[in-house]
Amino acid sequence: METALSVDHLTKSFGGRKAVDDVSFALPEGAFLSVFGPNGAGKTTLLRMLATLSRPTEGTITLAGIDVKEEPERVREAIGLISHNPMLYPDLTAEENLLLYAKLYGVSDPQKRVIELLDAVGLKHRRLDRVRTFSRGMTQRVSIARALVNDPSVVLLDEPYSGLDPHAMHIFDELIASVREDRTFVMVSHDLDKGLALASHVLVLARGRVVHFGEKDQMSPDEFADLYRTTVGMGVS
Numbered sequence: 001m002e003t004a005l006s007v008d009h010l011t012k013s014f015g016g017r018k019a020v021d022d023v024s025f026a027l028p029e030g031a032f033l034s035v036f037g038p039n040g041a042g043k044t045t046l047l048r049m050l051a052t053l054s055r056p057t058e059g060t061i062t063l064a065g066i067d068v069k070e071e072p073e074r075v076r077e078a079i080g081l082i083s084h085n086p087m088l089y090p091d092l093t094a095e096e097n098l099l100l101y102a103k104l105y106g107v108s109d110p111q112k113r114v115i116e117l118l119d120a121v122g123l124k125h126r127r128l129d130r131v132r133t134f135s136r137g138m139t140q141r142v143s144i145a146r147a148l149v150n151d152p153s154v155v156l157l158d159e160p161y162s163g164l165d166p167h168a169m170h171i172f173d174e175l176i177a178s179v180r181e182d183r184t185f186v187m188v189s190h191d192l193d194k195g196l197a198l199a200s201h202v203l204v205l206a207r208g209r210v211v212h213f214g215e216k217d218q219m220s221p222d223e224f225a226d227l228y229r230t231t232v233g234m235g236v237s
């Protein structure tokens with residue numbers, strides 16, 4: 001199986017402090033990595049480097065065979081990012097926002113793709129409303145549609161469940177299941193149950209370092225819960 005994502009000796013320093021400290025792991029195509037760890041462990045910093053939003057201080061990231069430092073534009077075409085920032089224009093409608101991204105990525109038949117995506121996230125009926133009139137959960141749903149507009153091979157998710165009600169969480173789970181085939185996922189989550197349910201691989205960080213990386217099935221849920229408790233006990237960095 002092809003390697004979808006390879007992270008080698010990755011470090012990010014802010015001032016003298018290492019937020020991510022010598023992290024290495026590799027994921028095969030189609031894997032779903034859940035990243036866990038206490039506040040300040042370096043999860044978002046890691047995800048931001050994968051998303052080309054932050055430059056590594058040391059080490060390399062190879063995503064879909066492309067070196068992130070050398071060709072960040074090509075990497076951006078291969079990824080979709082769902083984060084706390086919805087990356088939407090509040091004064092544009094849901095449809096206008098998605099059309100903008102679809103055209104930016106050169107999607108063929110953008111109108112059709114946008115309607116499909118809005119339908120998939122349960123917002124087709126609100127497509128002509130401005131995003132500023134949406135609730136947080138609805139905005140999050142448009143943001144999920146935005147992240148999938150370019151049909152990315154790697155999807156990066158930072159706490160995707162935050163702000164979603166149980167119904168929207170269910171829609172999100174179904175959406176992920178429906179787009180999961182042939183894609184690789186990296187998801188930062190504080191929700192152990194949700195994260196483990198989706199994961200094929202698990203990464204636990206504390207103080208920027210890898211505490212555990214492996215296939216989910218290498219450990220029983222109880223063993224994992226014990227490991228996580230110990231990690232959280234390592235505290236905020």
Ligand SMILES: Nc1ncnc2c1ncn2[C@@H]1O[C@H](COP(=O)(O)OP(=O)(O)OP(=O)(O)O)[C@@H](O)[C@H]1O
Nearest residue numbers: 014018019037038039040041042043044045046237
């Ligand atoms: N732009 C920045 N400038 C300085 N320090 C930063 C910056 N971004 C993150 N840090 C520091 O890096 C460390 C890791 O932060 P990060 O946001 O990656 O943690 P996290 O695991 O995502 O935490 P949380 O679970 O609270 O979201 C923290 O000590 C944080 O203060």
